[in-house]
Amino acid sequence: MRAELITIGDELLIGQVINTNQAYIAGKLTEIGIAICKMTTISDTSEAILSAFRDAWEKHDVVMVTGGLGPTHDDVTKKAVCTFFGTRLSPRAEVRANVERLLSARNAPWSDAAEEQTMFPERASPIFNRLGTAAGILVEDQARVFIAMPGVPYEMETMVSEQVVPLLSARMQGPAVRQRTLRTTGVSESVLSQDFGDIDAMLQGAKLAFLPSPTGVKLRITTEGMDSRLLDSRLNEIEGRIREKAGRFIYGIGEEELEDVVGRMLVERKLTIAVAESCTGGLIADKLTDINGSSAYFERCIVAYSNASKVTLLGVSENAINHFGAVSKEVAVAMAEGVRRIAGTSIGLSTTGIAGPSGGTAEKPIGLVWVGIADGSGSLALKFQFGHDRRRVKERAAAAGLELVRRRMLRL
Amino acid sequence: MRAELITIGDELLIGQVINTNQAYIAGKLTEIGIAICKMTTISDTSEAILSAFRDAWEKHDVVMVTGGLGPTHDDVTKKAVCTFFGTRLSPRAEVRANVERLLSARNAPWSDAAEEQTMFPERASPIFNRLGTAAGILVEDQARVFIAMPGVPYEMETMVSEQVVPLLSARMQGPAVRQRTLRTTGVSESVLSQDFGDIDAMLQGAKLAFLPSPTGVKLRITTEGMDSRLLDSRLNEIEGRIREKAGRFIYGIGEEELEDVVGRMLVERKLTIAVAESCTGGLIADKLTDINGSSAYFERCIVAYSNASKVTLLGVSENAINHFGAVSKEVAVAMAEGVRRIAGTSIGLSTTGIAGPSGGTAEKPIGLVWVGIADGSGSLALKFQFGHDRRRVKERAAAAGLELVRRRMLRL
Numbered sequence: 040m041r042a043e044l045i046t047i048g049d050e051l052l053i054g055q056v057i058n059t060n061q062a063y064i065a066g067k068l069t070e071i072g073i074a075i076c077k078m079t080t081i082s083d084t085s086e087a088i089l090s091a092f093r094d095a096w097e098k099h100d101v102v103m104v105t106g107g108l109g110p111t112h113d114d115v116t117k118k119a120v121c122t123f124f125g126t127r128l129s130p131r132a133e134v135r136a137n138v139e140r141l142l143s144a145r146n147a148p149w150s151d152a153a154e155e156q157t158m159f160p161e162r163a164s165p166i167f168n169r170l171g172t173a174a175g176i177l178v179e180d181q182a183r184v185f186i187a188m189p190g191v192p193y194e195m196e197t198m199v200s201e202q203v204v205p206l207l208s209a210r211m212q213g214p215a216v217r218q219r220t221l222r223t224t225g226v227s228e229s230v231l232s233q234d235f236g237d238i239d240a241m242l243q244g245a246k247l248a249f250l251p252s253p254t255g256v257k258l259r260i261t262t263e264g265m266d267s268r269l270l271d272s273r274l275n276e277i278e279g280r281i282r283e284k285a286g287r288f289i290y291g292i293g294e295e296e297l298e299d300v301v302g303r304m305l306v307e308r309k310l311t312i313a314v315a316e317s318c319t320g321g322l323i324a325d326k327l328t329d330i331n332g333s334s335a336y337f338e339r340c341i342v343a344y345s346n347a348s349k350v351t352l353l354g355v356s357e358n359a360i361n362h363f364g365a366v367s368k369e370v371a372v373a374m375a376e377g378v379r380r381i382a383g384t385s386i387g388l389s390t391t392g393i394a395g396p397s398g399g400t401a402e403k404p405i406g407l408v409w410v411g412i413a414d415g416s417g418s419l420a421l422k423f424q425f426g427h428d429r430r431r432v433k434e435r436a437a438a439a440g441l442e443l444v445r446r447r448m449l450r451l
Numbered sequence: 452m453r454a455e456l457i458t459i460g461d462e463l464l465i466g467q468v469i470n471t472n473q474a475y476i477a478g479k480l481t482e483i484g485i486a487i488c489k490m491t492t493i494s495d496t497s498e499a500i501l502s503a504f505r506d507a508w509e510k511h512d513v514v515m516v517t518g519g520l521g522p523t524h525d526d527v528t529k530k531a532v533c534t535f536f537g538t539r540l541s542p543r544a545e546v547r548a549n550v551e552r553l554l555s556a557r558n559a560p561w562s563d564a565a566e567e568q569t570m571f572p573e574r575a576s577p578i579f580n581r582l583g584t585a586a587g588i589l590v591e592d593q594a595r596v597f598i599a600m601p602g603v604p605y606e607m608e609t610m611v612s613e614q615v616v617p618l619l620s621a622r623m624q625g626p627a628v629r630q631r632t633l634r635t636t637g638v639s640e641s642v643l644s645q646d647f648g649d650i651d652a653m654l655q656g657a658k659l660a661f662l663p664s665p666t667g668v669k670l671r672i673t674t675e676g677m678d679s680r681l682l683d684s685r686l687n688e689i690e691g692r693i694r695e696k697a698g699r700f701i702y703g704i705g706e707e708e709l710e711d712v713v714g715r716m717l718v719e720r721k722l723t724i725a726v727a728e729s730c731t732g733g734l735i736a737d738k739l740t741d742i743n744g745s746s747a748y749f750e751r752c753i754v755a756y757s758n759a760s761k762v763t764l765l766g767v768s769e770n771a772i773n774h775f776g777a778v779s780k781e782v783a784v785a786m787a788e789g790v791r792r793i794a795g796t797s798i799g800l801s802t803t804g805i806a807g808p809s810g811g812t813a814e815k816p817i818g819l820v821w822v823g824i825a826d827g828s829g830s831l832a833l834k835f836q837f838g839h840d841r842r843r844v845k846e847r848a849a850a851a852g853l854e855l856v857r858r859r860m861l862r863l
Contacts (some may be wrong), residue, residue: 044553051473051474051477051490052486052487052488052489052490053477053478053481053487054475054476054477054478054479054480054481054487055470055474055478055660055662056474057470057471057473057474058469058470058473058474058490059469061463061466061469061470061492062463062466062467062468062469062470063466064466065463065464065465065466066465066466066467067466068466069465070514075465075466076464076488076493076494076499077464077491077492077493077494077499078463078464078470078491078492078493079489079490079491079492080473080489080490080491081488081489081490082488087488087489091858104635105665150511210712218465219585220467221618226487242801250462250467259467262763314754316733316736319737319740320736320737320739320740320741320745320749321728321733321734321735321736321737321740322731322733322737323733324728324732324733324736324737325731325732325733325734325736325737325845326753327732328731328732328733328754328756328806328839328845329732329845331807331808331809331841331843332754332809333732334756334757337672337732338756338757338759339753339754339755339756339757339764340732340733340752340753340754340756341752341753341754341764342726342733342751342752342753342754344740344745344746344750344751344752345746345750345751346792347750348750348751351793352751352753352764371610381763382760388678394740395743396634397743397744402610428605429741429743430741433737433740433741
């Protein structure tokens with residue numbers, strides 16, 4: 040099944056709002072094997088909407104629309120649906136029941152806007168909106184499905200996952216598709232693909248996409264076939280073969296972030312961590328404390344930006360700073376050991392580097408970062424050379440730090 | 452001028468990547484008065500690309516394209532441009548010079564991929580890519596402009612702001628549009644609009660949009676007219692009237708972030724700052740150190756997550772923690788005073804709160820945050836009640852902290 044997704048709204052066309060609805064819907068449809076071939080964003084005028092409906096309905100099996108279903112004068116989608124399918128609005132009892140339920144739960148009075156929301160295209164079927172008063176609109180013929188939904192993200196997301204995905208899955212004929220994404224860091228696309236050797240032999244008909252970002256490469260495996268029960272076991276097999284070759288670089292699956300994984304591993308092992316950051320400026324602490332329950336393992340972080348704070352707060356020797364420089368293996372190790380000692384944690388982690396865009400020298404260029412770690416079995420520091428963009432150097436150094444903690448716990 | 456924006460990439464159609472390029476480009480074109488009428492997202496196949504080019508070029512004055520300009524086999528946009536405009540690729544000296552400059556800065560060897568990037572459509576003009584090897588492509592006729600750019604966000608953004616916006620501005624006819632955005636924080640849309648009183652009198656024909664986000668409301672003023680020289684002075688007048696009513700809430704203009712403004716003010720006043728963070732977990736330090744040159748004023752940050760670290764690192768009394776609780780006015784003040792004292796800085800800033808999603812009580816609910824400040828003239832703490840989302844509480848608390856520093860410096 041081939042789909043087009045139409046998102047309606049002037050706020051999208053002037054760049055005021057980032058279109059997250061598209062990615063959400065696309066992700067959900069991809070999971071059930073429906074290919075989105077085109078996404079279109081248009082203004083909330085009848086003319087633009089009808090023209091987009093015509094184009095899409097002619098070329099695709101599934102047309103999904105979001106936006107313009109509210110009760111105000113900007114919201115013209117419901118009327119456009121009537122015009123397009125040659126039908127008209129009339130009161131619909133089940134839609135009214137839902138509006139009444141929602142207003143009463145909010146202690147809100149009945150209004151003209153509420154009345155307007157109970158009107159529904161005669162030829163269409165309503166799609167239940169658990170969180171809002173605008174019903175979704177479903178029009179089907181033998182070959183095609185048309186679905187219009189509200190643009191409010193949480194209403195739309197709930198409607199898609201609870202109503203639309205089951206509805207479309209039931210209509211699916213063609214091959215099912217399953218995908219799995221393995222997340223790596225600290226390794227380049229080219230090294231990964233060298234390590235894999237004969238990729239076709241490894242994949243045996245499945246597809247593998249390399250998706251690089253500044254902090255790592257994601258590996259997306261796609262399997263496709265008529266018998267959906269076989270696909271998960273094929274994904275498992277291929278994941279197993281990828282892990283044989285590159286398992287040490289893989290920190291997570293799907294949406295897992297490195298800090299989620301490191302946090303979970305620390306909890307499982309009953310370990311605690313303290314961080315001493317220079318060039319990352321608090322970013323590692325910020326990431327670790329984004330996780331609910333992080334107070335179980337995150338004890339403290341010292342952002343020791345000045346040399347004086349490295350000496351007084353972390354016990355780094357002035358000698359080491361004078362002799363080796365603040366950006367050096369010796370200072371990185373001393374920072375990690377220092378923060379671990381004063382915080383009394385299982386692990387101490389440190390960063391020191393030159394984030395740029397100024398401050399580099401020939402010997403110590405912008406992007407040079409040392410990441411240090413200390414734990415019960417000793418300490419070490421690793422050297423990295425990142426790019427020139429300040430934020431990107433911080434992001435990459437933070438990922439390198441978290442990854443060092445992960446590998447240390449796994450003795451990789 | 453009416454524009455269509457075409458974004459190319461399978462990663463968008465499967466929902467793996469949120470399309471932020473669209474909103475960026477739309478925002479920039481809107482600022483210079485070009486209306487985006489349609490946005491289209493398509494697969495990276497020649498067929499889909501050529502079909503989208505035909506549709507767009509027929510109906511719009513400006514066609515902007517991103518994606519598919521890299522050197523790998525997925526990148527088919529450059530060839531599609533040649534097919535569409537009936538031209539062919541040939542070596543282009545100025546494009547080669549840029550590729551050579553970038554590779555030499557990265558100490559990277561010449562490669563087939565680099566060679567491929569030097570090939571350019573004969574009928575087109577290259578658009579300089581300061582940050583990457585893929586040149587932008589410009590094709591013009593008397594009435595229309597076609598522009599293709601790389602899809603990598605930071606390359607594209609730099610190309611748009613430095614090259615494309617000036618190029619399109621120069622072609623603009625019709626009424627000129629000028630916009631200016633004033634950034635506020637710590638005040639709601641409804642309070643602002645109450646403070647403004649008679650908005651129409653204040654605006655005298657200009658438009659004002661309220662753009663709320665979790666950390667503040669942006670006020671976008673739009674003026675339009677045939678004589679572009681008058682527009683800036685009208686913007687100045689309206690900005691003046693807005694500042695009379697709500698000046699204390701306005702921290703910046705345009706793209707300025709709160710941390711940029713606070714950093715600049717600290718430098719101008721030769722002040723230094725140290726931060727003691729609990730619930731914000733390093734986010735304030737992360738923001739302050741995103742700015743080049745922040746080592747001039749940012750001395751250190753202590754992320755004191757545990758009560759023990761608040762006592763030993765910041766000198767908060769155990770009594771205060773036991774008596775008032777870690778999330779209290781007294782502890783916030785003691786943290787700010789403590790970090791200022793031990794760091795020897797002009798200003799100490801602190802946060803302590805309950806970021807959620809668990810850990811709240813009836814008396815101290817999730818989202819409760821105290822922000823403290825200490826400087827040469829004394830100390831104080833302010834109480835805030837933010838929402839329930841952990842990341843959002845952190846973001847709002849960090850903004851409240853930076854804003855407190857700004858107002859303190861201005862004695863607001």
